[in-house]
Amino acid sequence: MSSDPRTVQNFGRNVSFVPQQVYQPQSEDEVLRILAEHRASRVRVVGRLHSYSEAACCEEVMLDLRHLNSVRIEQRENGVGPTIGAGCQVKRVVLFLLFDRSCIQPGVLVMHDLLCLYRERNCDPGFWAEPINACTNASFVLAALAAWSLASLRRALTESSCVLIALAASIGVGSFLFHTCANHSTMWLDIIPISLFQIAFLWLAGRYMVQLPTAATLGLIVVVIGLSFAAMPFHKPLNGSLFYLPPLLAIAGLGLTVWLQRGPEPFLLPLAATVFAIAILARSIDWKVPFPCGTHFLWHLLNGLVLYLSMRAWILHQAVRAAFTESRF
Numbered sequence: 001m002s003s004d005p006r007t008v009q010n011f012g013r014n015v016s017f018v019p020q021q022v023y024q025p026q027s028e029d030e031v032l033r034i035l036a037e038h039r040a041s042r043v044r045v046v047g048r049l050h051s052y053s054e055a056a057c058c059e060e061v062m063l064d065l066r067h068l069n070s071v072r073i074e075q076r077e078n079g080v081g082p083t084i085g086a087g088c089q090v091k092r093v094v095l096f097l098l099f100d101r102s103c104i105q106p107g108v109l110v111m112h113d114l115l116c117l118y119r120e121r122n123c124d125p126g127f128w129a130e131p132i133n134a135c136t137n138a139s140f141v142l143a144a145l146a147a148w149s150l151a152s153l154r155r156a157l158t159e160s161s162c163v164l165i166a167l168a169a170s171i172g173v174g175s176f177l178f179h180t181c182a183n184h185s186t187m188w189l190d191i192i193p194i195s196l197f198q199i200a201f202l203w204l205a206g207r208y209m210v211q212l213p214t215a216a217t218l219g220l221i222v223v224v225i226g227l228s229f230a231a232m233p234f235h236k237p238l239n240g241s242l243f244y245l246p247p248l249l250a251i252a253g254l255g256l257t258v259w260l261q262r263g264p265e266p267f268l269l270p271l272a273a274t275v276f277a278i279a280i281l282a283r284s285i286d287w288k289v290p291f292p293c294g295t296h297f298l299w300h301l302l303n304g305l306v307l308y309l310s311m312r313a314w315i316l317h318q319a320v321r322a323a324f325t326e327s328r329f
């Protein structure tokens with residue numbers, strides 16, 4: 001066997017060859033660019049190199065199409081049909097077709113899309129298909145630990161603070177599960193803690209920090225959560241991030257009110273709203289950027305900060321109230 005590190009071997013190890021150039025294009029555009037660049041060379045496409053014959057051997061340019069593995073079910077003029085990437089394996093197509101039990105509406109989220117939500121996963125059903133997205137969920141757990149430490153320090157480890165801290169940590173756990181075992185069950189394990197955190201925080205900030213009447217606070221929660229879930233099935237525009245626009249508007253509005261009321265560190269909620277807006281942008285452009293890990297990990301990192309700022313605002317509010325109550329007795 002050749003000791004040349006560029007040596008390519010087939011699956012059965014009975015055939016090996018040394019191409020001058022090897023490419024693993026990420027998109028059809030990249031394939032076209034490579035073909036244009038090597039128009040004078042002999043170009044050979046390979047799939048998984050499972051052929052035992054010398055069919056895949058090439059000495060000049062080898063195009064490995066493993067990344068062109070998407071399966072999309074599309075609405076066409078004459079009905080619904082699949083478009084399958086040139087490097088897609090049959091097992092992946094079977095997997096997608098098994099998942100796809102519904103009539104597909106273009107732009108509406110369905111089961112097969114769960115594997116294709118994030119650029120880093122790129123429709124791969126594997127557990128570690130999103131290592132960066134999975135690991136950056138640690139930011140939520142770190143935010144919870146930092147909030148816990150602050151609440152202990154300020155003697156504001158109240159039930160409400162503990163609820164927020166526990167929900168922040170569970171967001172990290174739920175999101176980690178969804179970014180490793182992407183299915184409908186883990187999708188809900190991701191969404192439910194986020195929604196519960198939003199409900200708890202809107203109640204605490206609306207009712208106690210901004211001092212809205214009970215009915216108005218409940219109304220705000222119903223509108224925000226209702227609009228979020230109404231927007232949830234729509235993958236476009238914003239790459240599924242429409243879900244987060246109602247809470248962004250709510251936190252911006254509450255933040256502005258707290259700012260005007262000049263509570264402790266009044267910049268916290270406006271800052272949280274600003275960081276949240278940047279995080280939504282990062283979530284929305286996941287498929288637009290030219291690097292394969294996408295930008296969803298930034299959504300996690302920035303949201304860890306948003307959760308910490310929100311919890312800090314509540315903990316400081318609690319601490320000031322406790323100090324005020326103590327000073328009266």
Ligand SMILES: Cc1cc2nc3c(=O)[nH]c(=O)nc-3n(C[C@H](O)[C@H](O)[C@H](O)COP(=O)(O)OP(=O)(O)OC[C@H]3O[C@@H](n4cnc5c(N)ncnc54)[C@H](O)[C@@H]3O)c2cc1C
Nearest residue numbers: 011012044045046047048049050051052055056065086087
């Ligand atoms: C364990 C095992 C079991 C197998 N069982 C069977 C079997 O039951 N029945 C059977 O028929 N075969 C079987 N095969 C053979 C295998 O299915 C074929 O060799 C098949 O072509 C391998 O596909 P590949 O994507 O790995 O192609 P490669 O080996 O990578 O390439 C084979 C040829 O196809 C071309 N090619 C690959 N992808 C493309 C593309 N996207 N566009 C244009 N050309 C392309 C290549 O240039 C090359 O000429 C088996 C192989 C293995 C290893």
